[in-house]
Amino acid sequence: MTPVATPPDLRALTTLRFLAAAWVVLYTAWAYLDVGFTPVAVTKGYLGVEVFFVLSGFILSHVHLERAGSRGFSYGGFLWARIARIYPLHLVTLFAMIALGIAATVAGVAVDPSLTDWRALPAHLSMTHAWGLAPLAAFNHPSWSISAEWFAYLSFPAFAFVAWRLRQRPWLAVGLTALVALAIYAAFERLAGFPLTEATFRWGALRIVPCFALGCALYLVYRRAPLPRPGLTALACGLGLWTSASLGLWDPVTVLFAGGLILALGSLANAHAGVLGSRGGVYLGEISYSIYMVCAPVLLVMTNLAARLLGADEKRFHVFVWLGILAAIPVAAMATYHLVERPARKALRGFATRNGSGQEGPSAHADSPERVLQPSKTIV
Numbered sequence: 001m002t003p004v005a006t007p008p009d010l011r012a013l014t015t016l017r018f019l020a021a022a023w024v025v026l027y028t029a030w031a032y033l034d035v036g037f038t039p040v041a042v043t044k045g046y047l048g049v050e051v052f053f054v055l056s057g058f059i060l061s062h063v064h065l066e067r068a069g070s071r072g073f074s075y076g077g078f079l080w081a082r083i084a085r086i087y088p089l090h091l092v093t094l095f096a097m098i099a100l101g102i103a104a105t106v107a108g109v110a111v112d113p114s115l116t117d118w119r120a121l122p123a124h125l126s127m128t129h130a131w132g133l134a135p136l137a138a139f140n141h142p143s144w145s146i147s148a149e150w151f152a153y154l155s156f157p158a159f160a161f162v163a164w165r166l167r168q169r170p171w172l173a174v175g176l177t178a179l180v181a182l183a184i185y186a187a188f189e190r191l192a193g194f195p196l197t198e199a200t201f202r203w204g205a206l207r208i209v210p211c212f213a214l215g216c217a218l219y220l221v222y223r224r225a226p227l228p229r230p231g232l233t234a235l236a237c238g239l240g241l242w243t244s245a246s247l248g249l250w251d252p253v254t255v256l257f258a259g260g261l262i263l264a265l266g267s268l269a270n271a272h273a274g275v276l277g278s279r280g281g282v283y284l285g286e287i288s289y290s291i292y293m294v295c296a297p298v299l300l301v302m303t304n305l306a307a308r309l310l311g312a313d314e315k316r317f318h319v320f321v322w323l324g325i326l327a328a329i330p331v332a333a334m335a336t337y338h339l340v341e342r343p344a345r346k347a348l349r350g351f352a353t354r355n356g357s358g359q360e361g362p363s364a365h366a367d368s369p370e371r372v373l374q375p376s377k378t379i380v
Helices: 011-032 045-071 075-107 117-127 141-165 170-192 204-224 230-247 251-266 278-286 288-311 319-352
Strands: none
Touching: 011 045, 011 251, 011 278, 011 288, 011 319, 045 075, 045 141, 045 204, 075 288, 075 319, 117 288, 141 204, 141 288, 170 204, 170 251, 170 278, 204 251, 230 251, 278 288, 288 319
16 A cells, blocks of 8 residues: 555546557547648557557556465456456457458458468467467457456566565666666667567567556555655656657657556546546556457448448548548447456356355456546555
8 A cells, every 4th residue: 555645446547548548549540630740649559559558568567466476366266357358358359350351352452461361260260369379460450459468467576576576676677667668679679670669460568568567667666655746747758658768769768657657547636537537548448458459440441331321432522521430440349348357257256156266355346437437455
């Protein structure tokens, strides 16, 4: 527990999840907008995934580090909770893309052949397609990051082991982690010939490591005491992140600003969070995983429909048509969230409860709601 009072739920961080997802959606969808320019910040939208990765390390440490450090941690229960959180929607969007690919082929609609490359199916089913085990990107391409998250979940005890031993020196942990992260980024780019922040199905499992570690280290600072004047710090880090992305600076610089923003927003009282703590913002954060996962299938369907209706063979649309296409993404996300994501998660947890497994007390599932929660004092 932190030694000072913190909010019962970290609403600003929940809303930040939506902003990160929206950045990725904008990056993915901009190619369909009929304009003659692309802002540099939009071309950096893939870094929204890095925001998710850092946030994941922060929140999982927030909920589980104390128990992991004190050896009261159920690894099986932890993994089951994470499977319940991510796997059902991953399966639904995977098979939705397979169905769309088959339907497009039957209808004579041209699609990328990799969309249904069956060689990649086993890796997708086992969520290992970002571990270099898939021959190429296939099916629902954004799901590579879910594979990377799965790698981090499996490795969480190792991250927790290091973080727990540095808990009394949180700023040292952050400094060392930042240095190691920068070294990884520099070495990878030199060896691979492209930035680690652009890796997906081949090196995605490595891509999450520096971000997840940074999130764990930043949590140690928060655990010691939330930042003073978090609002000003959040504003400064947010402006730094946007400026870095807009100027096209080295991607790790933007990642570090994202880490600072997460630490600051985590320290921000809900009463002072403004729109970031609003009910609407929190709800959008709750459906952000669905937004991210349905983006590709919705764009595939909507852009092909719009192209046929309007005769836009190049699939580049007027801004109002483009906005209509984008509006379909949160609508579809709300449907998958309420019809798939939540009920499937509840069912899988109920299965674990009935079978007396997958449990480590109430705190085992404190991170599973989309809203970022504070662990209960009676548990940790």
